[in-house]
Amino acid sequence: MSTQRTVLITGGNRGIGRAIAEEFVALGHRVAVTARSGEGPEGTLTVHADVTDAASLDAAFTAVEEQYGPVEVVVANAGITRDLLLLRMTEADFTDVIDTNLTGAFRLVKRASKGMIKARFGRIILVSSVVGLLGSAGQINYSASKSGLIGLARSVTRELGSRGITANVIAPGFIETDMTAELPEQTQADYKKSIPAGRFATPTEVAKVITWLASDDAAYISGAVIPVDGGLGMGH
Numbered sequence: 405m406s407t408q409r410t411v412l413i414t415g416g417n418r419g420i421g422r423a424i425a426e427e428f429v430a431l432g433h434r435v436a437v438t439a440r441s442g443e444g445p446e447g448t449l450t451v452h453a454d455v456t457d458a459a460s461l462d463a464a465f466t467a468v469e470e471q472y473g474p475v476e477v478v479v480a481n482a483g484i485t486r487d488l489l490l491l492r493m494t495e496a497d498f499t500d501v502i503d504t505n506l507t508g509a510f511r512l513v514k515r516a517s518k519g520m521i522k523a524r525f526g527r528i529i530l531v532s533s534v535v536g537l538l539g540s541a542g543q544i545n546y547s548a549s550k551s552g553l554i555g556l557a558r559s560v561t562r563e564l565g566s567r568g569i570t571a572n573v574i575a576p577g578f579i580e581t582d583m584t585a586e587l588p589e590q591t592q593a594d595y596k597k598s599i600p601a602g603r604f605a606t607p608t609e610v611a612k613v614i615t616w617l618a619s620d621d622a623a624y625i626s627g628a629v630i631p632v633d634g635g636l637g638m639g640h
């Protein structure tokens with residue numbers, strides 16, 4: 405069994421983040437989640453934070469450290485979409501998505517890195533998307549934020565790789581959550597036709613890859629982009 409770690413997941417109250425928290429709990433880790441609303445699953449410590457606000461993230465982090473000790477694994481999962489075609493997308497639509505999905509991850513990684521450098525151990529996992537590499541009409545803001553995470557993880561790997569810290573990106577395809585439930589039925593059916601697996605994934609299928617990346621077995625994997633997409637993005 406892998407070493408028990410202290411884990412912090414952003415956006416752990418629902419969707420993929422909640423499934424990630426459940427998997428870490430099932431493996432016996434000490435798990436904290438950030439939530440703006442609601443609570444994380446049973447067995448987790450919920451701290452309230454908004455990833456667009458560095459002070460609230462810092463306070464949440466400190467609360468977790470006080471309860472569980474140094475945070476060894478962080479998962480930047482919180483994310484939003486604001487889909488519009490380029491000509492209709494305002495600058496606020498663009499910067500709000502970047503602020504949550506990309507700058508939010510930067511804030512988390514920066515805060516986490518202090519303790520990780522000191523401990524000479526850390527696992528940083530950033531939840532990107534297949535569209536970060538494929539691109540997606542109507543999602544210029546979202547796909548830019550998600551491809552930015554790859555540069556972030558790879559630069560962190562170069563900066564902190566010698567300190568026992570790894571930084572990796574997960575690129576899910578279509579996962580059954582509130583985010584995809586919002587898509588019209590016809591759009592969902594069209595997407596399924598283009599996925600070699602012929603279906604969307606469950607959040608647990610993403611979560612299991614993330615817990616493995618955080619495990620002792622994945623110590624030599626860093627700067628990687630790992631697809632969990634049923635083959636949708638093949639050729640990246």
Ligand code: NDP
Pocket residue numbers: 414415416417418419420421438439440441453454455456480481482483484504531532533534575576577578579580581582583584
């Ligand atoms: P959901 O919409 O179901 O959940 C999003 C989570 O992010 C919620 O917990 C939400 O909290 C949190 N969140 C959003 N904005 C902020 C913020 N400013 N500060 C703190 N928390 C915030 O999304 P999914 O579970 O589907 O997605 C999770 C991640 O996976 C996202 O990064 C998404 O881009 C990515 N992803 C999802 C795919 C999918 O098919 N579903 C595919 C590929 C990637 P609250 O409830 O308080 O709003």
